[in-house]
Amino acid sequence: MIEPLEIAALMEKFAPPDAGKATALRLAIRRGVTERVLRPQDELPSTRKAATALAMSRNSVIEAYEGLQAEGVIETRRGARPRVCALPDLRPAQTPRPAPIALSQRGQRLSANHREGYRVGRIDAFAPGLPDPSLFPRDDWAICLRRVARRNRGGLDMYEEYQGLPLLREALALHLKRSRGVSVSPDQVFILPCTQSAMALMSDLLTDPGDHVMMEDPCYAGGKALFAAKGLVTRALPRDLPRDLRMGPGAEPAKMIYVTPSTQYPTGTRMKLARRMDVLAYAEAQQAMVIEDDYDGDFVWKGADVPPVFSLDKAASVALIGTLSKSLMPAMRLGWLIVPPALVTPVRRAHRALGSSVNTHVQAAMAEFISSGRFARHLRITARTYQERMICLTDALQAGLGQDADVSRPDGGLQVMLRFPEEVDDVRLHDLLWDRGFQMLPLSRLCIESRERGLIIGFARATPKSSARLATAIAEGLAAL
């Protein structure tokens, strides 16, 4: 028989201070049972006795007991006192802690640190790959968001459209036709949070662990990290692709060829037509899928913009990836994946299984943002601003570094590549600059087979003053190496 005093002590010890009496009693008894202070088959005081002893209303005690009975903590039988249920013996607390949960093989690959050798995470004006958050069209976006959120949209609030809101897929298809010369049906468009999720999906779909993937060399670190996380072997896409398009002896065909033709990351060059056709033929010969990452396709600084390789493709072997991370902001978490018709059904099922869909209001607002012409206008304004800042930074670097580094203006994108002679330790230089408050990427860490040295520097927020300061810091860093 459990004494009311024992229960009062449990309430003092375990019940949250702001809980009502009935809740406090229920929580205290439950905790007493799970902590083995109250033992199976122990009898509880009658509701009347408990009410008097604990200064509660009888109704509160009855409510607590009923709750405990529903949970299976106590059992009540007519005419008998309620008693603690029979409960399994859990291992006593003094036993050694059980071994921690082990990761699987795919789990170990997925959660390994594939981004070693450079520092990221500090928001700095020169971090590569970041837009200027102050250019984000807050008021316009807030208006679109509010408008769509207030609308009663019936079925659209449900699970219907895993692939993405039809309105957004249509708006995007039209936008891509106008701005990038891409002809696709909205059926081929999938909405996902980012390029990373698109690459993860395509990797799952087309590769098994141990398969090969080719990337440009130097390459995009995030892609390389993802392919490693998916168990793939990354090889450099050869500079000279074999003429006869067959693989050399002993060379394993790649399952995917990841390229950034619009603005090669990190070199900033646009891929020439001959190379585009070579890559397509090379992929076709290997039966590899070309993963075309058009992440920076909205920002073109030199020459005219060129439609993606996707538009040249006749063998249905290119998947096109895009994102709002650069043109609006990374935290939008809205990107897209466009696949040839034959892959639509498998991608649809995989996409649904992985659950990587995007909030419906964000999608609807983006559809409106595009259709109303706001997006195109935003791109025009920001492109002009970014181009000025690119020139500002490259001028400052050329003036401040002279012969010490090779600075050239990129064809597009939001970063500049600085090349050093091979003896320069760019990782150490990047460390020195980190200590002075600058976050940039060391080029050597983006190399696969090549051995280049340099820095990748973002210019989205560059000013003449900050650019000059950076050039000085780099010059001093080089001198201090």
Added chain:
Amino acid sequence: MIEPLEIAALMEKFAPPDAGKATALRLAIRRGVTERVLRPQDELPSTRKAATALAMSRNSVIEAYEGLQAEGVIETRRGARPRVCALPDLRPAQTPRPAPIALSQRGQRLSANHREGYRVGRIDAFAPGLPDPSLFPRDDWAICLRRVARRNRGGLDMYEEYQGLPLLREALALHLKRSRGVSVSPDQVFILPCTQSAMALMSDLLTDPGDHVMMEDPCYAGGKALFAAKGLVTRALPRDLPRDLRMGPGAEPAKMIYVTPSTQYPTGTRMKLARRMDVLAYAEAQQAMVIEDDYDGDFVWKGADVPPVFSLDKAASVALIGTLSKSLMPAMRLGWLIVPPALVTPVRRAHRALGSSVNTHVQAAMAEFISSGRFARHLRITARTYQERMICLTDALQAGLGQDADVSRPDGGLQVMLRFPEEVDDVRLHDLLWDRGFQMLPLSRLCIESRERGLIIGFARATPKSSARLATAIAEGLAAL
């Protein structure tokens, strides 16, 4: 030498009608080259000649030629006419189409149809697992969204917080403490689009293809489909768990045990304390992780709400999953995964690699929605409404079906399970009802080893009239079988 007339024909054929002259010329020549109408080394007319013949300004022709040169379509040498670049031979159009891209083994598993035998996709008042969209607090939500979108949030717009916005993780941790009795640090909370993505992540982390997972029987179809997509073997969690907690001879241990203790899907019962402790001990003995899906934890109809198994766990072997899909709406695409401290780092890296993050404004708005008390108020109001509808539907079914089916009120959640005798073909019944406009799930398709027959029916939008109509349709369907 290419004649201007030939170029004019290409422009007519290939240039978009709304393009400017320079763009039209550039696109037409590029297309002529990629289509092999213009051959490598062919000479183009001079800018002067082209301008006259095509009735364009000379500047437009120069602009087009410069663009083509930057793209690598034509080359110009001083004093010579521009000519088409040397380009690789692509396979001629008449060759047979190359074999389509093959899916990998993991891709085949991921994109197989694991949801056969029932129909979904039509939005119907009785579809299980769906809330009532008209209860979504549109105006309150629109206000929160707009407010956060207009704020300049600096670094928050960048890539900083893959794990989820700190504000939201804090608000959620506090909400879960108050509403579900769960004590966690915001560090253990991960924000993802949905329970599906949380399960995909945990499957990747803890299992390899061929591993075993246990589920309650009958089970949640979406989870079963996902585990199949991840290559896992699903086994029924035994009703009587072995007393000595060791696996029987020949039984392979499970890597994960997926349970829905708060409201078992689809039976609608709450798991008793003894079973909760049994499951924990059983998981610990196998070194399996318990995946606790609290998808319907906000809606409790019978007895009091019970804290998740997560709170009972002392061996750090439970991951807790939650979602806004039921309490707000599925298209919110916002859920969470809470893991023991030892798993925080691996989950953080896997989560980043997979890119399954959520739009920042949605996260910030939700943080505000919770902190301002709006969410708790919304839950109180909707729970009351749903409980009335649950009673309305179960009453109508009991009245309309009598002895033909076993109808009992669920302990929680948004659906009712109807049980039939074993001879009833519930898949056919579900087909008949589909033809009459009702979407529900046949119980037999949710069974792993058991052989139960029934229907799972959602009541979120049930009215007395529609419930009576449904009861009649089911009775007529049963008679027609």
